[in-house]
Amino acid sequence: MTQQTIGFVGYGAMGALMGQNLRKAGYGVSAYTPSGKQQDADTPVVKTASALAALSDILVLCVPNDSAVFASAEGAEGFLAGARAGTIIINTSTISPEATEKLHDLANAKGLRFVDAPMSGSTPEAEKGELVMLVGASHDDLEAARPVLSAIGKLSIHAGPVGAGTRLKLVINGIMGATLNVIAEAVGYGLSSGLDRSMLYEALGQVAVISPHHKRKLAYAERGDFSAQFPTRLMSKDMGLLISAARSTHSFCPAIAIADQALALANKRHANDDYSALLSAIEKSVVHSPEPSEKA
Structure with missing residues (x-):
């Protein structure tokens, strides 16, 4: 002791x-x-x-x-x-x-x-x-x-x-954020194509291409639980740090740049929710909303 x-x-x-x-x-x-x-x-x-x-x-x-x-x-x-x-x-x-x-x-x-x-x-x-x-x-x-x-x-x-730990952390969080964005985009396609929501989430929870971390996020998103383990505001901040650092080294990071923008958008409404709320934001974007003529 x-x-x-x-x-x-x-x-x-x-x-x-x-x-x-x-x-x-x-x-x-x-x-x-x-x-x-x-x-x-x-x-x-x-x-x-x-x-x-x-x-x-x-x-x-x-x-x-x-x-x-x-x-x-x-x-x-x-x-x-x-x-x-x-x-x-x-x-x-x-x-x-x-x-x-x-x-x-x-x-x-x-x-x-x-x-x-x-x-x-x-x-x-x-x-x-x-x-x-x-x-x-x-x-x-x-x-x-x-x-x-x-x-x-x-x-x-x-x-x-000193400094190498920080740079490694940005690499890891960049992978984490960009991967969630890819998953969210694919879920959005799946739902808009007519796949059953429960089946889709269950399938993604079983396949090897999804990491254990992201399977945990999918499980929370399926039941709409976005209690903050890693708030969107912090993930969005980290993606911004990575984009700035990548620019200074002339690194090619287009997928990370797109995820940075997606998380910045999610941050507007879900700043203090877990960053997996990005899944909810994309789900809502593909929910069918009737055209004005249909509402009439």
């Missing part, structure tokens, strides 16, 4: 579940949340990120985007101001490669250790401690962070130096 204290910057659905597993592993856990809300009775909430950093041996960042990272990092009340030299910063947030590099540089300037470790998995995996951690770090920093990563995930993939 360890006596180290972990401070979470951001403590939403994913962070709170990771915190539970870290407490089970023997860590003390505190949090800073921009809203000031307490997620569970076992996790004290500190008023500022700098105060949290001052009492933490390790900081875990779990916030939604680039701006949220730097709002919590910089300034007199940011965690960079309060962290002691040698503190390990583990960034599990999905942010842009440029933001990852900037944050790494800021941490180095303060004498802090930095591990780029976004995660693959949603709330079911976080609850079970079965996330896959995608790590960009030096060998020594990875080993220093490994006990924490092992408490919240089943596997840590060392993708390379």
Whole structure:
């Protein structure tokens, strides 16, 4: 059992579940949340990120985007101001490669250790401690962070130096989002062609061409359950990050660009629903609506 204290910057659905597993592993856990809300009775909430950093041996960042990272990092009340030299910063947030590099540089300037470790998995995996951690770090920093990563995930993939974890996460989420869009388009065709809805969803749940992750999304969509495991607003954000990163490397990603647009459209009405709500949006687009003459 360890006596180290972990401070979470951001403590939403994913962070709170990771915190539970870290407490089970023997860590003390505190949090800073921009809203000031307490997620569970076992996790004290500190008023500022700098105060949290001052009492933490390790900081875990779990916030939604680039701006949220730097709002919590910089300034007199940011965690960079309060962290002691040698503190390990583990960034599990999905942010842009440029933001990852900037944050790494800021941490180095303060004498802090930095591990780029976004995660693959949603709330079911976080609850079970079965996330896959995608790590960009030096060998020594990875080993220093490994006990924490092992408490919240089943596997840590060392993708390379800082920044490689972020880029690998964008690859994975691009596949996830683009594949769901292809499935949704095919479901739309199937329904508009007259296939029975229940039969269609059941068939797709049985065939090998659909991944286990997407079979789970299909099952939720079939019964109209879009409780957020991975909200559309975050998936849409990640697709946008990937499109921007792909442009900077002159990569050819037309299918991902189309999925980015589809998810951006779904985000207008389903921002806080699970991103599988894209299936519902496309289903609704193919439901027969009588022409004005038919209504008469």
